[in-house]
Amino acid sequence: MTSVTGPLPGPRSKELFTRWARVEAQCAGYQARVAWDHASGVVVADVDGNTFIDWTSGVLVTNVGHSHPDLVKAVQVAAAKLLNNYECLHPWRVIAAEKLTSVLPPHLDKCFFLTTGSEVVEGAIRIMKRKTGKFEIISFYGGFHGRTSAAAGAGGLPGPKKGYGPTLPGSIRVPFPNCYRCPFHAEPTTCDMLCLDYLEDAVRATSTGSLAGLIVEPYQGAAGFIFPPEGWLKRLEQWLRGRGLLFTLDEVQSSFGRTGKFWAMEWEGLAPDLVSIGKGIGSGVPASAIAARGEVIGTLGAGEMSSTMGGNPLACAAVIAVIEIMQREHLEENALRIGKLMKSRLLEMQEKSPYVGEVRGRGLVMGVELVKDKKTKEPAPDLTRRLIDLAAENGLLIGSVGTFGNVIRVAPPLVISAAEAHESLDIFAKALSLL
Numbered sequence: 001m002t003s004v005t006g007p008l009p010g011p012r013s014k015e016l017f018t019r020w021a022r023v024e025a026q027c028a029g030y031q032a033r034v035a036w037d038h039a040s041g042v043v044v045a046d047v048d049g050n051t052f053i054d055w056t057s058g059v060l061v062t063n064v065g066h067s068h069p070d071l072v073k074a075v076q077v078a079a080a081k082l083l084n085n086y087e088c089l090h091p092w093r094v095i096a097a098e099k100l101t102s103v104l105p106p107h108l109d110k111c112f113f114l115t116t117g118s119e120v121v122e123g124a125i126r127i128m129k130r131k132t133g134k135f136e137i138i139s140f141y142g143g144f145h146g147r148t149s150a151a152a153g154a155g156g157l158p159g160p161k162k163g164y165g166p167t168l169p170g171s172i173r174v175p176f177p178n179c180y181r182c183p184f185h186a187e188p189t190t191c192d193m194l195c196l197d198y199l200e201d202a203v204r205a206t207s208t209g210s211l212a213g214l215i216v217e218p219y220q221g222a223a224g225f226i227f228p229p230e231g232w233l234k235r236l237e238q239w240l241r242g243r244g245l246l247f248t249l250d251e252v253q254s255s256f257g258r259t260g261k262f263w264a265m266e267w268e269g270l271a272p273d274l275v276s277i278g279k280g281i282g283s284g285v286p287a288s289a290i291a292a293r294g295e296v297i298g299t300l301g302a303g304e305m306s307s308t309m310g311g312n313p314l315a316c317a318a319v320i321a322v323i324e325i326m327q328r329e330h331l332e333e334n335a336l337r338i339g340k341l342m343k344s345r346l347l348e349m350q351e352k353s354p355y356v357g358e359v360r361g362r363g364l365v366m367g368v369e370l371v372k373d374k375k376t377k378e379p380a381p382d383l384t385r386r387l388i389d390l391a392a393e394n395g396l397l398i399g400s401v402g403t404f405g406n407v408i409r410v411a412p413p414l415v416i417s418a419a420e421a422h423e424s425l426d427i428f429a430k431a432l433s434l435l
């Protein structure tokens, strides 16, 4: 199915890369050297006619598959009818909100549409402060919530804050349970989640008594697809409830079936007060939303939240189409089934390869962490970049994440079939063997 006929980048890609470097700031991360032309389902074609299986989904965006015909049609119909009317009402906005709240847990009975993930995180932080009248927000080392001011401030990675000066006061950041690289050098089987005790200590030592709430990802995305041990999120939620703090779950990348359930919060039956939603909700069309308990989001009065593009007809038509496709095609079930198949083969590769330190994840979001040495766990970002190139040369598009840039993202569109999964895993195994 995939076909790469010459060295990469091909001649047309090369020409585009050269022109691009002349006119746009070159601040994107490391990607395979191909210029995309079109894509369908899980297959991407570049401008030179090469085809690849895609394990990136953009960046966990195209959950219903690239350019799903029903999504394309819905967007075309909306575009021909009404492109923007700011806050004025249109039917798509009402239907999109009805659909979204119908797939959310019942306590999250209200939503509000914006455009990007960072924007909904900003909004959620604002609501937590506004509702409580307090300003301190707890967040986690390694967290990524976006690149705007409050979102970057709540994040626990230095990149988005570099050269920016002091971030928002009132951020209390604590270690996330990264069991592969435990900051306390503890063992997950015996530690009894020591990191939760540390959270208590950190708050006691640093809070001025103005705690509003907490923001956390169900698994850390940008830090390297780090999944907390089972039960940790539930205990964290109980800790918050015991103190009357608000709980924002950042599901910008973990929702819309990615982990094998519609929402990642379903795995532990969490009941956050606010949920930030992005990426897969528009499956390629810029859209995002805050979901919240009505009583919490109701703290905002008339004129207190809006955005030029938020809830525009095109975005809302996309949200409606995406939810309908997800339900009709049972995509979270497919993510679970194919995810299991892929994970078991990736674990076999971990056994064989001297460089795969850990394979982790669930559904169709898995991280393959590359190390120079399995004992020392020294990160291998150079090998990771080499693997991205080798995979592309053999017909597979992968990307990397991670605090050390050494984790391969395994996150194909949720429509991937078993045959496509096996074909792409064969390519990945071959690329690994060439390192």
Ligand SMILES: Cc1ncc(COP(=O)(O)O)c(C=O)c1O
Pocket (backbone or CB within 6 Å): 116, 117, 118, 119, 121, 144, 145, 146, 147, 217, 221, 222, 250, 251, 252, 253, 278, 279
């Ligand atoms: C968990 C999480 N929150 C927020 C964001 C920011 O989203 P955006 O890039 O759409 O602003 C991201 C993006 O990767 C994310 O993964």
